[in-house]
Amino acid sequence: MLSRSRYKYIWFLDxxxxxxxxxxxxxxxxxxxxxxxxxxxxxxxxxFLVSENxxxxxxxxxxxxxxxxxxxxxxxxxxxxxxxxxxxxxxVKYTKQNFLYNRPYWDLQxxxxxxxxxxxxxxxxxxxxxxxxxxxxxxxxxKPFLFPYVQYTHVPVVLKTCTVRKDNTISWKSNLxxxxxxxxxxxxxxxxxxxxxxxxxxxxxxxxxxxxxxxxAGQGLKIKNNHHARDKSTAINELIEELSQLLDNPL
Numbered sequence: 232m233l234s235r236s237r238y239k240y241i242w243f244l245d246x247x248x249x250x251x252x253x254x255x256x257x258x259x260x261x262x263x264x265x266x267x268x269x270x271x272x273x274x275x276x277x278x279f280l281v282s283e284n285x286x287x288x289x290x291x292x293x294x295x296x297x298x299x300x301x302x303x304x305x306x307x308x309x310x311x312x313x314x315x316x317x318x319x320x321x322x323v324k325y326t327k328q329n330f331l332y333n334r335p336y337w338d339l340q341x342x343x344x345x346x347x348x349x350x351x352x353x354x355x356x357x358x359x360x361x362x363x364x365x366x367x368x369x370x371x372x373x374k375p376f377l378f379p380y381v382q383y384t385h386v387p388v389v390l391k392t393c394t395v396r397k398d399n400t401i402s403w404k405s406n407l408x409x410x411x412x413x414x415x416x417x418x419x420x421x422x423x424x425x426x427x428x429x430x431x432x433x434x435x436x437x438x439x440x441x442x443x444x445x446x447x448a449g450q451g452l453k454i455k456n457n458h459h460a461r462d463k464s465t466a467i468n469e470l471i472e473e474l475s476q477l478l479d480n481p482l
Contacts, residue, residue: 232322233264234272236369237359239322240264241330241346245339250293253278257297258383264370266377270304274316280307281429293427302378329353393433395420399459403431405450409459410441 232239240263242256261267273279281289288307290298298305308316330349336342355366362369393401395415400407401422408431410422422441423434433441444454 232319233268233370233373234318236364236373237318237362237366238264238370238373239350239354239366241326241343241350243339243342243346248278250278250291254294254297254383257301261380262382264377264380265374266380267301267303268377269302270306272306272308272316272319274319275307275310297383300383325354391424392421393424395422400453401433406447407453408433408444408447409453409455411459412461414441 240260242259244252246252248256275288277291279290279294281291330346330353334342334345355370358365393403395401395410396407397415399410399412399415401410401424402408403424410433414420414422421436423436423438425432425434426446429446430443431446432443435441442456442459444456447454
């Protein structure tokens with residue numbers, strides 16, 4: 232929501248927000264507003280912040296990289312301080328009670344289309360209860376003062392290729408990280424690695440995620456997931472056989 236005009240944008244998802252999705256939400260809002268504000272106020276959410284260190288807020292790697300390419304300043308509200316974010320909290324409450332209440336759900340695309348229509352006929356058109364002004368009319372005054380919106384070009388994250396050791400591990404920064412049993416398929420076995428918000432994400436060469444580990448603090452460590460040492464193929468085949476026998480026409 233733009234603070235002065237109270238001009239609003241809403242985007243619904245049926246999954247948890249990640250840093251990548253939060254960035255996408257920013258871009259959708261900027262395109263809808265026709266520009267970017269000078270400053271954005273945030274709650275202290277994990278999709279933006281890794282931690283707080285004696286008052287210093289540490290941004291996630293992905294969000295930090297994004298904000299470096301955008302002109303707006305960041306302002307994070309204090310924890311447990313609803314007054315500092317009351318404008319947005321009121322919009323959430325208003326949306327739940329006015330738009331979502333008793334609304335049939337068909338699918339996510341339909342819901343978002345209905346939300347934009349509702350913004351146009353109600354939330355951004357009706358006189359605001361506090362300002363006593365119409366958000367759309369005030370937005371037309373506010374829009375020339377926004378930074379011009381230029382579509383953000385996301386640079387894909389480069390994946391690092393790692394050699395799989397015989398014991399189904401990879402070595403990174405003097406530590407070993409386990410992989411599921413059978414990942415090693417002989418000499419030259421490879422996986423791809425990506426660092427994301429304090430995790431090492433490991434993928435096969437087709438891009439499917441194999442597993443992930445927290446980045447270890449220290450050196451000379453072996454970070455192991457106990458499930459990686461188990462051969463699950465036999466148990467799965469036995470389960471398939473048991474279930475098959477319960478069917479009228481077993482395989």
